[in-house]
Structures are given as structure tokens and as C-alpha cells.
Amino acid sequence: MGLTSRHSSRFTPIDFIADDTGLVARVQALLDDVEPDRAQMLEALHRIQHELGYVPKEAIPFLAAKFKTTPAMIYGVLTFYSEIRTEPPPRVEVQWCSGPACLLKGSRNIRLALEAEFGCGMNESAPDGALGLRLVQCDGTCHLAPLVRLNGRYIGPLTVTDAIQLARRLKEEARRA
Ligand code: FES
Numbered sequence: 001m002g003l004t005s006r007h008s009s010r011f012t013p014i015d016f017i018a019d020d021t022g023l024v025a026r027v028q029a030l031l032d033d034v035e036p037d038r039a040q041m042l043e044a045l046h047r048i049q050h051e052l053g054y055v056p057k058e059a060i061p062f063l064a065a066k067f068k069t070t071p072a073m074i075y076g077v078l079t080f081y082s083e084i085r086t087e088p089p090p091r092v093e094v095q096w097c098s099g100p101a102c103l104l105k106g107s108r109n110i111r112l113a114l115e116a117e118f119g120c121g122m123n124e125s126a127p128d129g130a131l132g133l134r135l136v137q138c139d140g141t142c143h144l145a146p147l148v149r150l151n152g153r154y155i156g157p158l159t160v161t162d163a164i165q166l167a168r169r170l171k172e173e174a175r176r177a
Contacts, residue, residue: 026052027059031066038067041077045084054085082123082135090125090132091177092170094118095149099138107146110163114148117167130174131167 027048034044044063048055055078064071078084096111111122114133118126125132141147147156148163155166 021056021058023052023056023058024062027056027062034066036066036068038069041067042081045077045081049084053089054087057086087125088129091130092150092174093132093134094167094170095134095136096122097138097145097147097149098135099142099145101138101142102146105146105157106160109160110146110148110158113160113163114167117164117171128174130177131170 030047030051031044034040034047041063044066045055048059057075057078060071060074060078063074067074078086094114096114097107111133115121118131118133120126120131120133122133122135136149141154141156144154144156146158147154148158148166149155150166150170155162158166
């Protein structure tokens with residue numbers, strides 16, 4: 001009796017990402033003088049983010065070729081470091097502290113309220129790109145816990161009601177802008 005088997009592979013092809021925005025050309029120009037050495041990869045990603053505000057996914061195939069690795073490896077690096085963005089930043093970003101003092105004082109409910117008001121998850125932007133949320137670490141201002149940061153200002157201690165009012169004010173300002 002003959003055996004039949006189906007081929008299975010651990011490797012999944014990566015979809016081609018179309019770039020009709022010129023972003024890849026801008027990334028190429030930015031990295032013109034960077035050595036194709038993996039030790040330079042993080043510096044290169046920071047340079048791209050500094051110039052463009054994020055590292056576009058469209059540049060992954062170029063980055064893989066530049067640093068002689070696979071697109072999957074580049075994607076892994078981009079998603080490993082929380083400071084690296086792969087989407088354009090929102091125009092106004094509320095930074096939610098994920099540190100222990102804030103968590104102990106109820107920041108999870110503040111996060112849920114902000115996500116519900118903005119209509120987006122953490123580290124995402126609302127559909128119109130005006131407002132967004134970003135998870136940040138404790139920077140030692142725990143006496144204001146639970147807090148958010150907005151345009152370099154600390155806002156806290158916050159109640160859920162405060163968070164909802166803040167989100168609604170920001171939405172109204174974004175709507176009028
Ligand atoms: S835990 Fe949030 S500021 Fe320290």
C-alpha cells in the first residue's frame with residue numbers, strides 16, 4: 001500500500017507589500033551611508049523613526065536586503081522593541097503609564113475608558129489618525145499615579161471619570177481642528 005503525504009512547511013511566504021508612497025525611497029536615502037552590518041540595524045531603525053515618525057512596514061524587504069537577513073527577522077525586531085512604531089503616530093497621543101504604582105491605583109480601568117472613548121487599542125490610533133494611545137513605562141512620577149502623559153505634561157492622579165472627560169475634550173478639540 002502506497003503512502004501519500006502532504007507537504008508541509010514551517011515557512012510561510014511573506015506577502016509583497018506595495019509601496020506607492022515613495023516611503024521606501026526615503027528610507028533608502030536615509031540609510032545610504034549606513035554600513036550593511038547588523039550591528040548598525042537598531043541605529044538605522046532609530047534614524048528612520050526620527051525622520052519619518054515610524055518605521056514603515058513597506059521598508060521591510062529593503063531592510064532585510066540591506067542587513068542581509070530575512071523579512072521575518074526584521075519584522076521580529078520591529079515588533080520586539082516597544083519604542084519602535086510601525087504605523088504613523090497620531091496627531092495627539094495620550095501616553096498611559098503601565099508601571100506598578102499606576103496599576104495598583106486602578107490604571108487598568110483608565111486604559112479601558114480611554115480605549116473605549118478613542119475607539120482604538122493601546123499603541124494604536126483612532127481611525128481618523130487624530131488621537132492615539134501609547135503604553136509607556138514608569139518614569140518615577142508615581143506620586144501622581146495613576147497618570148497619563150500628554151504633550152510632555154503629567155495628568156494625575158486620575159479617576160475613570162477624569163479620563164473620560166479628558167478623552168472627550170481631546171476628541172472635541174480634534175474635531176474642531
Ligand atoms: S508607576 Fe506610573 S508613574 Fe510610576
